[in-house]
Amino acid sequence: MPELAEVEFYRTQWNDGLGKKVLRVALHGDKRIFRGTDVEGLERVLAGSVLKSSEARGKQMLFRFTKDAWLGLHLGMTGKLTTAPADHAPAKHEHLVLFQKERALVFEDMRQFGRVHFHQGKEAPAWWAEIGVAPNDPEFTLELMRAFLARRPKLTVKAVLLVQEGFPGIGNWMADEILWRAGIQPARLVRDLSEEASARLWKETRYVAREALKKIGKKFGDPPKGWLFHERWSRKGVCPKHDTPLERATIGGRTTAWCARCQPS
DNA sequence: TACTCTGTTGAATA
């Protein structure tokens, strides 16, 4: 579930803990979300450190602590960040809990497609610096997007929108929303896009990213009325513009919904 | 009961 805007929303859920010390760390260190992570170091260093700040880039989040400690989080498909009372007992899927005096900062992830990174150093970890420019960033220019498309000519447009190096933060529902608004058939190959079509793709990518951030990033909830979002889940979904039934297929390995009338080619 | 579906992604294979 968590795409660009939802990630931003979840990031802010730990804001109450900013400037406060972590007294104790509870975690399920054998879970998949910790794969490749120095769990022992994470536990030892974060206990006694103070949460200083946080930032989101695409679907990634980075929390900065004192002691030069950095906690990177990815929510996968079912990850959530919440807070709980200080005496909270971690539930089955609450794999990482940072206890502070007044509250517990909770990371839960039922299906464990998410990920926890721990890093200690003056600078942010290398993987963080390498994240691409997200569509809500002013640096996400038409030229930048076209340069990325040029390297993926044989992907379908639907598939290319899901490649995080080029479109950080875009996930399945946002991709469908963008293509519907841009009037592009999702199974179209990238190399067959006209100049005009790629310009529309760029414009709508930015629009959907910014609007979603505005509406969902602040206060969790559904996108505005009239978005394809509200129709694409249901078997009986119809195009918000013409009420024509939506087409459905697996494209780029993912369930895809589109309107044959709005997106003929 | 058993089988299918799911908003992610990254490893293995071609």
Added chain:
DNA sequence: TTATTCAACAGAGT
């Protein structure tokens, strides 16, 4: 190097 497929996981729905 780039594209495709499948598995990791847990639960809900049919």
